[in-house]
Amino acid sequence: MFAIDEVLKRTMQSMGEDVYTKYLRHSILFYWKDIVGETNAKHIKPLRIEYKRLFVYIADSSWKPTLYEYKSTFIQKINDFAKKEIIDDILLGNPNERPKEDENVICAPPQVDISKELQKITLTDDELDEINKSCAQIESSSLKNIVLKTSINRMKLEKYKRQNKWHECEKCGALCPQEQRTCDVCTQLEDETFRKTITQILRDVPYATYAEVKKEIERSMPQMIDDFLPHTVESIRTSLIQQTANSLDTKDQNQVNLLVMLYKRIPLDKLNDKIINNTLYELRYNLPMKGRITFER
Ligand SMILES: [Zn+2]
Incomplete structure (x- = not known):
């Protein structure tokens, strides 16, 4: 492989x-x-x-x-x-x-060789002293060597980040690239909360429009409003449709209604047998095997 x-x-x-x-x-x-x-x-x-x-x-x-x-x-x-x-x-x-x-x-994976970049970074005598002191207590010389090497590399990496104008993350203080507001960890956590919030809004109001979801995000997560694009809500709607379809029990009317409202973007009072049947037909390949009975158009 x-x-x-x-x-x-x-x-x-x-x-x-x-x-x-x-x-x-x-x-x-x-x-x-x-x-x-x-x-x-x-x-x-x-x-x-x-x-x-x-x-x-x-x-x-x-x-x-x-x-x-x-x-x-x-x-x-x-x-x-x-x-x-x-x-x-x-x-x-x-x-x-x-x-x-x-x-x-789709460009090739990044080829920046960070270990080469780190070789160009030199540490001052003070910085080396600091590292030596922190390892002074270690008795085993082989272990000491490993810790020294790791500490030197870590300090060089920190220096590299500062030289490349990395700044402190707004949330946790870890160093992150200039163009990012928060570090990768905080960004991912915030993104997940953001997606969860949008998912919940769509579960509550499956036919909500982009503008309606936006209003709710402006209220609950204003810091994310710049990242809130029509595409964001569409991709979340798509995955919610697929998740609901993948685990659909066609006998569970609430689940079926949720799926149809999400897919057709219509409120509950607009649902009828024909619309439900057409939706299940269109989504038949997303349904679990046992639910994949033939739906007529
Ligand atoms: Zn952070």
């Missing part, structure tokens, strides 16, 4: 868990063809990865059953490639979202 270049992988790992996860996600999109095979890759195109969910685009809908049939195999292959559980679901993206036609647009 094709695997990621070991040296590059170790380099990215040394930059911390979040950078490494970003790198892995990027690599999965970049090496997609090698992971799922050429034929599958031709018909099932990766769009993006959000919180362990890979969104894909399928132009020819006759390939949708293939995706559902081999979904767990694909997930396994992706995680084997990354040597980490990086994906736990594969979902269809928003129907308006198209993969970039030019494959080169």
Whole structure:
């Protein structure tokens, strides 16, 4: 099985868990063809990865059953490639979202060799003294060597971040790149809360429009309003539709109503048997096997 270049992988790992996860996600999109095979890759195109969910685009809908049939195999292959559980679901993206036609647009994984960058950083005598002092108590010389090396690298990394104008995260104080308001960890936590809030709004009011959801976000998470785009709510609506469909018990009328209201964007009093039936027909490949009875249009 094709695997990621070991040296590059170790380099990215040394930059911390979040950078490494970003790198892995990027690599999965970049090496997609090698992971799922050429034929599958031709018909099932990766769009993006959000919180362990890979969104894909399928132009020819006759390939949708293939995706559902081999979904767990694909997930396994992706995680084997990354040597980490990086994906736990594969979902269809928003129907308006198209993969970039030019494959080169998905650029190669970052090639910045951080260990080379760190070699260019020198520590002052004071800084080295500080490290030596912190290791003075360690008796075993081999252990001492390891701790010294690690501490030197860590201090160099901190210096590298400062020299590249990294600043303190608004929330936790960790150093983060100039263009980010918060560090990767805080950004991810905030994003998850943001997504959870939007999901809850859609569960409560499944037919809510972009403007209606926006009003609620302005009230409850004003700091996120710049990130709130029509695309955000659409992608969350899509995954909520798929999650609801994937686990749908067609006998549970509340679940069925929720699914139809989300999908058709209409309130409860506008539902009727015909609309419900059409929706279940359109979403039949998303339904669990036992629920996949034939729906007539
Ligand atoms: Zn932070």
